[in-house]
Amino acid sequence: MSHHQxxxxxxxxxxxxxxxxxxxxxxxxPIYEAYVDRIYAYCRHRVSSAQDAEDLTSQVxxxxxxxxxxxxxxxxxxxxxxxxxxxxxxxxxDSTPAPxxxxxxxxxxxxxxxxxxxxxxxxxxxxxxxxxxxxxxxxKRNLLLLRITGELSAAEIGDIVGKSATAVRxxxxxxxxxxxxxxxxxx
Numbered sequence: 660m661s662h663h664q665x666x667x668x669x670x671x672x673x674x675x676x677x678x679x680x681x682x683x684x685x686x687x688x689p690i691y692e693a694y695v696d697r698i699y700a701y702c703r704h705r706v707s708s709a710q711d712a713e714d715l716t717s718q719v720x721x722x723x724x725x726x727x728x729x730x731x732x733x734x735x736x737x738x739x740x741x742x743x744x745x746x747x748x749x750x751x752x753d754s755t756p757a758p759x760x761x762x763x764x765x766x767x768x769x770x771x772x773x774x775x776x777x778x779x780x781x782x783x784x785x786x787x788x789x790x791x792x793x794x795x796x797x798x799k800r801n802l803l804l805l806r807i808t809g810e811l812s813a814a815e816i817g818d819i820v821g822k823s824a825t826a827v828r829x830x831x832x833x834x835x836x837x838x839x840x841x842x843x844x845x846x
Contacts, residue, residue, distance in 0.1 A: 671689075673690065673693070673735040673736075674732055674733075674735065676689055676690055676735075677690065677727065677730045677735055680724075680727045681727050681728050681730070684724055684727065687723075687724055687727065690723075690735060690739075691720055694735075694736060694739050695716065695720070697736075697808055697809060697810065698716050698719050698720070698739060698740070698743050699712055699713070699716045700808040701740065701743055701747075701804055701805070701808040701809055702715040702716050702719070702743060702747060704800075704804045704808065705747040705751065705801070705804070706747065706750070706751060711750075715743075715746055715747060715750060718746050718750075719739065719742050719743045719746055722742050722746065723738075723739055723742055726742070734811075734812075734815050736809065736810070736811060736815070737811055737812075737815035737818060737819065740805060740809045740811055740815070740819060741818065741819045744801070744805070744819050744820070791838055791841045792838075795834065798820075799830070799834050801820070802816060802820070802827065802830055802831055802834065803831065803834055805819065805820075806831055812824070813825075813827040813828040813831070814827075
């Protein structure tokens, strides 16, 4: 009787999964499942319709699968978001940044069932946040999206946008300070 230890084998790391996917694309499925929601959230913030966001998300994963062999190790998330960044830049090079919609913002914020009064306050804050984010340049908004929806480190974001990790950290800190200042001025 042969003893298969498949149940007790440790789960593969993302880089190990990517190595397998280079030879067998079905191995890519766990990567897709792990990142599809975050990639979609990022795209949803970058474009004006859910349909476009779905199309772009599909393009990101199609390109990722086509380019599996170009993966050279390191953060799989950063590799995928680099693809997403370039696809959204290419796709919307000639158009204005998407307005931030409530449903897109809901994806960023923790949305639990709230008592009615809290819900009113929350929606008011959401409206203000949308106005403040709309005032940011596309570049600054993109940095925040990579940090929040992408859950990427400053170093990973730096690789994507061509800046040092320190420059990214400083820029994100400034953006957040400005948003906080706007919030204080409002109160």
